[in-house]
Amino acid sequence: MKKKWMAAALTLLVGVSVVSGTGGAMAKEKQKDIVNVAHRGASGYAPEHTLVSYEMGEKLKGDYIEIDLQMTKDGQLIAMHDETLDRTTNGTGLVKDFTLDQIKELDAGSWFNETYPQYAKASYEGLTVPTLEEVFQKFGKNEFYYIETKSPEVYPGMEKELLRLVKKYGIDKNKLLVQSFSAESLEKMHELDSSVKLVQLLWYTADAVITDEEIEEIKNYAIGVGPNYTFIDKEYVQKVTASGLEIHPYTVNDKETMKTLIDWGVTGIFTNFPGLLHEVKKGK
Ligand code: G3P
Ligand code: CA
Secondary structure: OHHHHHHHHHHHHHHHHHHHHOHHHHHHHHHHOOEEEEOOOOOOOOOOOOHHHHHHHHHOOOOEEEEEEEEOOOOOEEEOOOOEOOOOOOOOOEHHHOOHHHHHOOOOOHHHHHHOHHHOOHHHOOOOOOEHHHHHHHHOOOOOEEEEEOOOOOOOOHHHHHHHHHHHOOOOHHHEEEEEOOHHHHHHHHHHOOOOEEEEEEOOOOOOOOOHHHHHHHHOOOOEEEEEHHHOOHHHHHHHHHOOOEEOOEOOOOHHHHHHHHHHOOOEEEEOOHHHHHHHHOOO
């Protein structure tokens, strides 16, 4: 009986110390859980959406490789942010008007050297645009992927093709997140395979408020939201997290903002500099 009482007292003591005495440790523990998303790879240092950029994202301790998808004329999913080839290759025109063979001829690295001479490397010249299939082949089924269906209205069937490749390469669905600004695309994904975890991206042009109705609607198919960090505040973050949704703001490239967002309670951050977020998480 006495032993039981002592055990209960000990439990209470430990409980109290966890709640009141180790706030710093708990805050650090919380920070460790912040999902570090290498946005377009470590795209601050290397040409976005190249295998080199994704590799660097891993090296710099990004948890997830972020991949934007476009689709070629012959139905291949490729990693590219824009609907056009112009900004990130030496080609011009719409991705949808070119076959994969044609896109593979393009240089997807030299633009970076010209735009960011401080990070330029000769080895970036002549890099090619990777297919999603090549990314899966290189990084394997146990990598963490955060994949965006871009312009899904332009590419009917892209969700189905994405799922086909996820299945073909045995990608671990516990390590996969699919994101989109298009609720229709996410709802389609949810219908096709409800076991894939989804994140609703949100775009604002002024200070953002999210309503209870919006949250309830998003919860029907997604596990989280990805707002532009510029327009959110502490109240926004806390409303989202209180609802049980994850919140991963994009795209944060300085430590001070990372710290502020973590303080507000975000559960992940997209960054072009995953090494910086890693340092913030380590308390540096
Ligand atoms: O996916 C999060 C963020 O990447 C959304 O913006 O334009 O960089 O794809 P964007
Ligand atoms: Ca994206």
